[in-house]
Amino acid sequence: MGIIKIVLAEAERADAEVVEEIELDIGRLSTVEMDSFEFAWRQGVKNTILEGAKKNINRIGGMARCLDCAFDFPLEQVFDPCPLCGQHLISIIAGKELRVRSLVVRGE
Amino acid sequence: MCATCGCDTTTHEHFHAHGHVHDHHGSHEHGATTINVERDILYENSLLAERNRGYFSARQVLAINLVSSPGSGKTALLERTLTDMKGQLVCAVIEGDQQTANDADRIHATGTRVVQINTGKGCHLDAHMVLHAMEGMKPEINSVLFIENVGNLVCPAAFDLGEGERVVVMSVTEGDDKPLKYPDMFLTSTLCIINKTDLLPYVPFNLEKAKENARKVNHRLEIIELSCQSGEGLPVWYDWLNRKAGVAFSDQST
Numbered sequence: 001m002g003i004i005k006i007v008l009a010e011a012e013r014a015d016a017e018v019v020e021e022i023e024l025d026i027g028r029l030s031t032v033e034m035d036s037f038e039f040a041w042r043q044g045v046k047n048t049i050l051e052g053a054k055k056n057i058n059r060i061g062g063m064a065r066c067l068d069c070a071f072d073f074p075l076e077q078v079f080d081p082c083p084l085c086g087q088h089l090i091s092i093i094a095g096k097e098l099r100v101r102s103l104v105v106r107g108e
Numbered sequence: 109m110c111a112t113c114g115c116d117t118t119t120h121e122h123f124h125a126h127g128h129v130h131d132h133h134g135s136h137e138h139g140a141t142t143i144n145v146e147r148d149i150l151y152e153n154s155l156l157a158e159r160n161r162g163y164f165s166a167r168q169v170l171a172i173n174l175v176s177s178p179g180s181g182k183t184a185l186l187e188r189t190l191t192d193m194k195g196q197l198v199c200a201v202i203e204g205d206q207q208t209a210n211d212a213d214r215i216h217a218t219g220t221r222v223v224q225i226n227t228g229k230g231c232h233l234d235a236h237m238v239l240h241a242m243e244g245m246k247p248e249i250n251s252v253l254f255i256e257n258v259g260n261l262v263c264p265a266a267f268d269l270g271e272g273e274r275v276v277v278m279s280v281t282e283g284d285d286k287p288l289k290y291p292d293m294f295l296t297s298t299l300c301i302i303n304k305t306d307l308l309p310y311v312p313f314n315l316e317k318a319k320e321n322a323r324k325v326n327h328r329l330e331i332i333e334l335s336c337q338s339g340e341g342l343p344v345w346y347d348w349l350n351r352k353a354g355v356a357f358s359d360q361s362t
Binding site: 002003005006007010014016020024031077078079081088089090098099100101102103104105106107 | 143148262288325
């Protein structure tokens with residue numbers, strides 16, 4: 001619903017009647033489960049400006065930086081250790097994204 | 109309409125600028141236009157959370173978001189804490205549950221100011237609910253505000269309430285792998301309380317394993333083991349509270 005509110009505000013500002021495309025960043029470490037998202041999306045966009053919009057989703061993979069040895073590595077689970085030194089002293093640098101990136105809209 | 113944030117409780121237009129900018133997109137009446145939005149999906153909650161955080165900071169309130177699965181002992185911990193800290197710290201409580209005012213009644217019985225939020229079908233508190241609960245409550249300057257979230261280790265992790273500290277409670281009657289099964293909550297918390305330690309002799313809970321798992325998820329996480337029944341470990345929790353309150357009460361950031 002947060003997405004729909006953002007889109008409605010942007011569309012109003014741009015005097016748009018139809019949203020043709022929407023681009024979303026959803027990180028793999030974010031709190032979104034894609035099956036649930038797809039289900040909620042189908043229901044949520046009904047009778048809104050987003051109904052029929054093409055949805056482009058960028059799944060951003062998790063990345064972490066080891067605070068011990070400064071090594072950057074892909075992170076599947078937040079409790080994965082650094083593959084170089086085995087420490088859990090890590091900082092998540094990507095994968096938590098949950099963002100509306102852009103819209104393609106059309107006016108009347 | 110709400111005087112504070114302008115909400116009418118169903119539709120929120122708080123942050124929409126209503127100054128229409130009509131001419132930015134050229135004169136292509138029938139052409140498609142790309143808008144770079146770059147906006148976090150939870151931004152509305154984040155903005156309200158920052159508003160709450162500013163309020164807490166200005167009033168030097170230590171706000172603590174208490175999260176856990178149902179039944180880990182959040183309310184019992186509060187009852188014990190509020191009773192033991194009476195006269196030392198001024199406290200208030202916001203209770204979040206789907207239904208009933210049972211927990212608020214329990215807190216009220218300790219002589220503490222309390223507001224109950226019922227989320228209905230909702231599975232978590234959000235910053236907007238807390239903002240409105242505070243309007244009725246107006247926490248005192250130099251006080252501690254406990255916000256007891258809905259018992260749920262999943263969704264509350266995603267919603268910043270504007271708190272200064274997030275305390276996740278787990279109990280020894282749960283699995284010691286809970287931090288790995290519900291990592292987001294442990295990742296976003298600052299303190300983990302392992303509760304009901306008086307039951308350790310009777311359950312197959314590996315305390316060291318649990319602490320190791322929690323630190324795998326979040327190496328910054330502080331951990332306190334305690335029992336609200338025996339009182340074991342409570343002084344460590346009260347030291348932590350006093351230390352954090354001391355910092356909040358001397359907040360010079362505003």
